[in-house]
Amino acid sequence: MLLKHTTDKVKERNALTVNPAKTCQPVGAMYAALGVHGCLPHSHGSQGCCSYHRTALTRHYKEPVMASTSSFTEGASVFGGQANLLTAVDNIFQIYEPEIVAVHSTCLSETIGDDLGQIVAKARDDGKVPMGKHLVQASTPSYVGSHVTGFANMLEAFVKYFPEKTDEKKRQLNILAGWVEPSDMRELKRMSAMMKVQTVLLPDTSDVLDTPMDGTYTMYPKGGTTIPEMVSMGDSMKTLALGEWGTDKAAKTLDNKCKVPFDMLDLPVGLRATDRFIQAMATAGKVSVPEAVSAERGRLVDVITDMHQYLYGKRVAIFGDPDNIIPLIEFMVDMDMKPVYIVSGTPGKKFAKRMEAILAERVPEAKYKNGPQADMHLMHQWIKEEPVDLIVGNTYGKYISRDENIPFVRMGFPILDRVGHSYFPTVGYMGGIRILEKFLSAIMDKLDATSPEESFELTM
């Protein structure tokens, strides 16, 4: 047994987190910054964080992940990190020539009280930012929220800095994407194109974290939201913000700054969340929904009805980030699955409300928890009390899956041991079909592996 010390005796914990269902803010800020073209993320802290965050993203994507760090020493930790950051800015622009340096903080610089805004202002005043180049900053204390919070903070920093309101309104929509994969970013753009709506997607990690191998290395790949695109966001008709945890701050900031109103939506995962996204796009973009989109939707419903017998009543344990799992749980309930155990390390009061709304009627037995101590250990203990048919979550779920012999579907961050997540989307109707395929394959693989020989089926 890999997790042999885990028992079914659930004890209330107040201080100890075991096997977290979250990580810390800066990695989210780093990911968001990679979705901006020509941007080098910079970690203002000791260098260990930066290495860990680059490593986590690299293992997830099997792609280069660039970021620089202030490399605090003990002296800087006592006297402040201003000198380190100013030196770093000099070195970065001279050696690595990015268009934008996007600075985020760590628990170290936040605890000692480094004022990033003031240091960045000083860097500009001292002429350390070359003409036409940009220095953007976001405060991302690791002891608040989770990696999702860090993503939200960096996204907000970009909309604080770049969008401008001019007199010329643009016939375009802003899409603030929550933390989804490059494949999902690509799919969001494909769906907008199908809808014939002009959009600006921020951030956009497609063509950054899924670059082709052609024998050359490009430090700043061709993808990422460009500066002119970000500037133009202030003149857009509307913002569609996808996922409250990841995009709420940025949507509100953009509304306050440039008076671009926003619709707060779920990430378009599964049937109904995608429906809402399509409808919001149609309404805001003043377009009708083309037949091709309805056809895609119909194909997803077709697959659900075809395969419903394998999904009905299946008990699921799921862990992950709120924006990603809320619509996924809704999707499961729509397919008559039973998401019975749900944990998310990311705090936020709205989580319980959303769970209540989605689950109360159809899965009243569901247990859910978020925030500190809402960890995978707790979820595993619940599973030990009464098992499930499927586990859905990041790679760390494989330990529980093996111990308990439960089919497992990898979704979320990080996925360290499989490919696919960065190439095949899970958003939209097509993404819905892919999720279904993954669920069904996992469930059917176990059926195939365990059914008695006399009832081993050729056709399923």
Add this chain to the structure above:
Amino acid sequence: MVKKKDYTNGLPDPAPLKEEILAKYPRKVAKKRDKSMVINDPEADQEILANVRTIPGIITQRGCTYAGCKGVVLGPTRDIINLVHGPIGCSFYAWLTRRNQTSVPEGGDNFITYSFSTDMQDENIVFGGEAKLKEAIREAYEMFKPKAIGVFSTCPVGLIGDDVHAVSREMKAELGINIFGFSCEGYRGVSQSAGHHIANNQVFKNVVGNNDRPREGKFQVNLLGEYNIGGDAFEIERLFEEAGITLLSTFSGNSTIESMEYSHTADLNMVMCHRSINYIAEMMEEKYGIPWIKVSFVGAEPAAKSLKKIAEYFGDAELTAKVDEICAREMAKVNAVKETVKPNVEGKLAMMFVGGSRAHHYQDLFKELGIRVVSAGYEFAHRDDYEGRKVIPTIKIDADTRNIEEIEVTKTENAELWREDLIAKKAALEEGGYKFSDYEGMMPEMSKNSLVIDDVNHWETEKLIEFYKPDVFCAGIKEKYVVQKYGVPLKQLHSYDYGGPYTCFDGAINFYKEMQRMLDTKIWKLVDAPWKNEPEIVGSMTIEA
């Protein structure tokens, strides 16, 4: 860009490359990097600038003190709960991410698959986290009943003044198990290296010597600085067992806290990774009189040499015969594979930038295959790892490292534990030229004109690839996909790309085969699309009948 040179008469002078690299830097940076990039001459005593602070913004590959302490040294010990006091990231990122395998006997504890954290929140930063830490220790004890708990400090802990040592002492008294703290905040020192030192000190103070059980079995040794990545230690353990060498304790691959507690009863310490564990080797010698030798089990020839060195130390005819028999048998197997691989890879170029040890050890494996190492360096090694221990007296401890605790170790007062016999044995062997407490470092073993680089950064990596066009680049996960985009295969020498083991004889065979796979594959020749080198086809919609 310089074209690949003819290497038949030795390596080309990399001075133009070095010049080009330095030209890009601001003046102060260039001055510093100049001293960390040495054009090697094994005949000369050259000095390298190492173990100094990282240049901000340079894109280093280095990690932090916490990583060196928790991630490296204590992480592999299976039956201790490593509780990380800090916000969640540090514990999350060190959760199962180094491949230190462990083999758990029936009924044995194994906490390596778990991640434990106090998950500090903003109120813990404002009001202090000691109360939460105490509560977390209690909860961990109640739920898991471990034999010991290690408490690891992360960046904010030192800054807000939480005293992990005092809390650990208090909880040790309350719960009656061994609980001890590590001040391994990420900002201490300049790299992982400080974390090694801090871990060595605390393990020596709080663990080593806690169990004076009587000696059983012959030829008792400890293996220091072997972390069982990909099963490396299993290979060594197997050979020791066959030879009749009793392995008391490994620091810390496939280890238990109990084995460390009685490690001071050994007859010999063997140091594998000099950088991370030489402190404990030194301290054990000072306190108990146990001598240490440098060994390496990476590469078939070094493995054989190390085994024979152990046999020579014990001077036992039966052991010597057994070791000779094993080496002869295993070398025959190794040579059979080498003969099939070597012709395909001989003369290829490798470069290697790995932590604080492997950039040296793995050169032996490449030598065995006739692959040339054109450039190498460490992330965080010290001058002694580059230049040899003889330079230790001349190393100046700078301001960034001065606050890393040096503990006073004195001779044990327990006469039964003080090994007068070993001191005499050491003296006698030394007369015959046997080397103790010695490590010659990487640079004397590298070719003339090879480029030795400390704390290599992204810019330098790019230029190295352009200049040398190496056939294989050895480094870590952060470099891997960067280098491969250039069409150059990268072998991870931290994680082994999820393969291994690479130690001893079977490990050498694994490595040879891995080089065969990486250097002989056709995939790199398929990178260019077939239409890339053909004249562009101008499209036409008309169908020619």
